[in-house]
Amino acid sequence: MSFSKLAARTVALGYLALLLVAPVIMIFYRTFEGGLAPVWTAINEPNAIHAFWLSIEIVAIAVPLNTAFGVGMALLLERGKFKGKLLLGMLIDLPFAISPVVVGLALVLVYGKTGWFGNWLIGHGIQIIFSVPGMVIATAVVSLPFVARETAPVLRELGTDAEQAAATLGASGWQTFWRITLPAIRWGVVYGVVLTTARALGEFGAVSVVSGRIEGQTQTLPLYVQDQFENFNVTGAYTAAVVLALLALGTLVAMNLLTRRTRRRTTV
Amino acid sequence: MAIEALNVSKRFGDFVALEDVSVRVNDGSLTALLGPSGSGKSTLLRIIAGLEIPDSGSVVIDEREVTSIPARSRGVGFVFQHYAPFKHMTVHDNVAFGLTVRKRPKAEIAPRVEELLELVRLDGLAERYPSQLSGGQQQRMALARALAVQPKVLLLDEPFGALDAQVRGELREWLRRLHEEIHVTTIFVTHDQEEAMEVAEQIVVMNKGKIEQAGTPHELYESPRNEFVMSFIGPVNRLGDSFLRPHDIQILAEADGSGIEALIRRVVHLGFEVRVELTLPDGRDIWAQVTRETAEQLELKEGQILAVRLPPPRVFAA
Numbered sequence: 001m002s003f004s005k006l007a008a009r010t011v012a013l014g015y016l017a018l019l020l021v022a023p024v025i026m027i028f029y030r031t032f033e034g035g036l037a038p039v040w041t042a043i044n045e046p047n048a049i050h051a052f053w054l055s056i057e058i059v060a061i062a063v064p065l066n067t068a069f070g071v072g073m074a075l076l077l078e079r080g081k082f083k084g085k086l087l088l089g090m091l092i093d094l095p096f097a098i099s100p101v102v103v104g105l106a107l108v109l110v111y112g113k114t115g116w117f118g119n120w121l122i123g124h125g126i127q128i129i130f131s132v133p134g135m136v137i138a139t140a141v142v143s144l145p146f147v148a149r150e151t152a153p154v155l156r157e158l159g160t161d162a163e164q165a166a167a168t169l170g171a172s173g174w175q176t177f178w179r180i181t182l183p184a185i186r187w188g189v190v191y192g193v194v195l196t197t198a199r200a201l202g203e204f205g206a207v208s209v210v211s212g213r214i215e216g217q218t219q220t221l222p223l224y225v226q227d228q229f230e231n232f233n234v235t236g237a238y239t240a241a242v243v244l245a246l247l248a249l250g251t252l253v254a255m256n257l258l259t260r261r262t263r264r265r266t267t268v
Numbered sequence: 269m270a271i272e273a274l275n276v277s278k279r280f281g282d283f284v285a286l287e288d289v290s291v292r293v294n295d296g297s298l299t300a301l302l303g304p305s306g307s308g309k310s311t312l313l314r315i316i317a318g319l320e321i322p323d324s325g326s327v328v329i330d331e332r333e334v335t336s337i338p339a340r341s342r343g344v345g346f347v348f349q350h351y352a353p354f355k356h357m358t359v360h361d362n363v364a365f366g367l368t369v370r371k372r373p374k375a376e377i378a379p380r381v382e383e384l385l386e387l388v389r390l391d392g393l394a395e396r397y398p399s400q401l402s403g404g405q406q407q408r409m410a411l412a413r414a415l416a417v418q419p420k421v422l423l424l425d426e427p428f429g430a431l432d433a434q435v436r437g438e439l440r441e442w443l444r445r446l447h448e449e450i451h452v453t454t455i456f457v458t459h460d461q462e463e464a465m466e467v468a469e470q471i472v473v474m475n476k477g478k479i480e481q482a483g484t485p486h487e488l489y490e491s492p493r494n495e496f497v498m499s500f501i502g503p504v505n506r507l508g509d510s511f512l513r514p515h516d517i518q519i520l521a522e523a524d525g526s527g528i529e530a531l532i533r534r535v536v537h538l539g540f541e542v543r544v545e546l547t548l549p550d551g552r553d554i555w556a557q558v559t560r561e562t563a564e565q566l567e568l569k570e571g572q573i574l575a576v577r578l579p580p581p582r583v584f585a586a
Contacts, residue, residue, distance in 0.1 A: 161352035164319050165410075167339045168346040169366035169417060179369070183356040 024245065031238040042239040047216045051224035052243065058132070058207075058220060059200045062140040066196050070147025071189060075181075077148070078155040095144045103141050104209025107134060130212035135220065138206035143199040147192035154188030155181075187259060194255045198248045221247075269330035269420040269453050270295045271316060276325030278311055285311040286322070287477040293455060293470070298447045300464035301457045302500070303474035309457045310425055312474070316455070317423050318342045330420055345414030345452075349426040351406040353398035359385070359409050360394040366417035384412040387446070404435040415450070424456035428463070440467050461501050465489075473497050495584045505554040510581030517556035518577040519544065519566060527575035530554075535568050544568055546576065 031039060042048060077089055095103065111128040112118045121128060128134040162184065166176040182189070204222040211218035219227065221244045228236035271293040278286040286308045293299045301309040314320040316327055318339035326335040334342050354362050361368075363384055367377045385391045388408040398406055407427060414422060427443070428436040444467050447454055458464050464471050465485040472482040473496070481493045485501075492498035498511050505512045520527045529549050536543040542563040544556045556576065558568075566574075 161348050161350060162354055164339070165346065165348060165352040165413075166354075166365065166369075168317060168319070168342075168344055169369065169413065170340045171365070171369045172340065175369050179365075180354060 027238055027241050027245065031235070031242045034235065038235045039239050042233075042236045043243070045236060047219065048224060048236065048240055050216050051219045051221045051240070054132070054135075054219065055201060055221040055244075055247075058136050058139050059197060061136045062143065062200050063193060063196050065136075065140055066143055066200075067147050067189065067193055069144070070149075070192055070196075071151055071182075071185075073148040074151035074155055074185075075177075077152055079160070092145050092148050095142050100138075100142050100203065100205030101209055104138055104206035107138055107141070107206070107210050111137075129210055130214070130218060132218070134210040135207050135218060138210045139200045139203050142203050142206050143196045146195040146199065147189060150192035150195065151185055151188040154185045158184050190255055190259060194251055197251045201244065201248055201251075270328075271421055271453060271455065272328040273312065273316060274326045274328065276312065276315060276322045276327070278308075278315065278320065278322050284477050286315070289325070289474075289477070289479055291472055291479060291482060293453060296451045296453055297469055298444070298454045298467065299456075299470040299472060300468035301455060301472050301474060302459070302461060302464040304459055304500075306476075307474040308477040309459075309474045313423050313425055313455060313457050316421075317344050317346045319346070343417075343420040345417065345419035345422045347407070347410050347414050347422070347424040347427050349429045351398070351403070351410045351430075353406055353410065355398050357397075358394065359390060359396050359398070359401070362398065362409055363412045363416050365413060370417070380416065384416055387415070387449075388412040402435075403431050404439060407431065407439065411446075415452075419452065422452050422454040424454070426457050426459070429458075436463075443467060465501070471501075473500060475500075492582075493584075498582065498584070503557070507552060507554065507581060510583045512554070512579055512581050514543075514555050514557035516579035517546075517554065518579075519556060519558060519562070519568070520575040520577060521566060523575040527577040529573060530576045532568060532570055532572045532574070534570060535563065537563075542568070 073088075073092060077085060077092075098106075108115065108129055110116050110118075111121065111134060113122065113129070115129075118129065126133070128137065158181075162180050163176050166180045171179065202222055203220075204226070207220055208223060208226075211220070211223065213219060213223055213227070215227065221240055225237050225240045225244065228234075228240065273289060273291050276286055276289045277284075289308070289312060291312075301312060303309045311320060315322050316329075318327075318334070318337065322335065326333055328334065329342060329344070339346075354365065357365070360381055363381045364377050367380065381394070382391070385394055388411055390405060390408055390412065393401065393405070398409065401409065411424075411427075424443075428439050431439065440463060443456075456467070469484065470482065471485055471488055473480045473488065475496050480500075481488060481497045488497060488501050492501065495511065498504055499506075503514050505514055505517070518527075523529070530546040532544060533547055533553070534545040536545070537560070540560055542558050542560055544558060544563070546554055546556060548554065558566075568574075
């Protein structure tokens with residue numbers, strides 16, 4: 001290996017180690033520093049358990065919503081013929097450009113007590129802000145672009161020949177989508193779902209503003225970590241952080257295994 | 269089933285793909301749409317299939333107006349240049365697709381697929397995926413897939429364009445025989461005049477969004493209606509406003525006064541055919557096509573001066 005290649009690798013790996021690997025290892029190290037007993041106690045804390053299930057609940061609603069929306073949007077952008085397509089493509093990326101805190105504030109402005117629909121909604125017994133619906137919306141907004149952005153290029157690459165062939169063979173639009181288009185773009189969708197899930201699990205800023213951060217009620221895992229840290233319960237914070245990291249890691253590994261197993265069978 | 273396009277026009281932005289095109293294809297025939305790229309031949313085929321909607325004009329299949337009927341209800345089989353395989357399905361599932369979406373019972377699908385794979389000589393490859401097949405095999409799979417739903421008409425868009433010369437030759441021959449066997453009205457698009465002459469019973473020559481001439485290969489070759497058809501179908505010499513076929517130029521063994529003098533610039537041996545490049549006394553260059561036998565008998569050599577007899581030239585009104 002040439003010197004320059006070696007140097008490039010060292011720099012790249014060193015950068016990764018300093019920024020990502022070392023902090024993650026430190027979290028794991030500090031969590032288990034005092035043995036398993038304090039970790040076990042921290043895990044069984046009712047507020048921690050609640051935060052865990054709330055995070056799962058929000059992800060379980062927001063991710064499917066964004067998956068359906070993202071695939072639909074990608075189809076619209078790649079297969080649709082209409083004016084303003086460019087503008088729509090830019091709109092989808094907006095959540096990437098805006099700070100999550102601003103997203104949260106904007107949602108409060110629209111759905112809060114003094115917001116546009118807030119009063120009307122509360123009058124009809126629907127509370128969005130400071131409750132789970134608002135947190136789901138905030139999470140959905142910040143993780144909106146991933147599926148569309150991962151799926152659109154795969155759709156473009158795929159072309160329309162196979163879809164048109166299906167049409168001439170008598171398939172309806174719906175049949176063509178489920179039997180031809182979706183199987184062909186599935187890895188783009190899967191990758192988008194993984195990114196959406198990871199992003200949704202870790203969301204802090206927007207959810208923090210919208211939730212009101214009520215302990216045991218509107219506290220997700222990231223909010224719980226922050227809360228414990230501020231209250232000097234270091235073990236609680238680290239344990240929750242590790243659980244969060246493992247959840248995200250689990251998603252990545254699960255998708256990876258799934259991808260590899262099916263891919264080996266169909267593509268050569 | 270007869271196919272008819274009536275006064276069909278289609279634009280893509282500023283580009284005129286088809287301009288007031290009308291054509292009729294008879295029941296059970298095998299027709300080629302022939303023309304250079306950009307002539308509108310693929311667009312016409314796609315409009316017949318319903319994959320493209322004409323700006324104006326209508327399409328009639330089997331005496332039924334189908335212009336506003338979507339592709340999936342037209343009963344056409346369509347074969348794409350790049351095969352358009354369903355990559356995530358086996359060969360069997362590809363061929364069965366049209367029957368599966370029609371919710372036919374499995375007991376009916378299995379024997380039908382088997383029969384079709386035999387027809388396209390892919391029996392034994394049913395469990396393979398498209399990526400494990402050669403280009404020629406993928407195209408035959410695509411053809412079986414199109415035939416599975418018993419289409420009224422079969423449309424092929426440059427079906428052999430992506431294949432190498434040898435496979436292309438085999439598939440041409442095979443398509444002709446297949447058509448004799450199943451007799452479904454077939455239209456295929458090609459830019460290769462040799463392919464059109466070899467395979468088709470009828471040829472429709474297209475250029476710049478219009479039909480130049482339609483007829484049998486023999487008719488088009490012997491009585492081309494205009495300059496474009498004459499020069500697109502078969503080789504030509506151009507002398508001012510007139511055209512002659514190279515094989516109509518006769519090289520004489522002895523100057524008997526009936527011919528004109530010509531100088532041989534070059535003799536090119538192409539196997540059975542020999543190409544003789546000549547310069548006429550007035551300085552114009554033409555070439556003649558003779559057989560190997562004639563070339564040997566006359567002992568044609570570069571630099572030799574001999575007599576040639578020109579056929580009556582063809583002149584087309586501008």
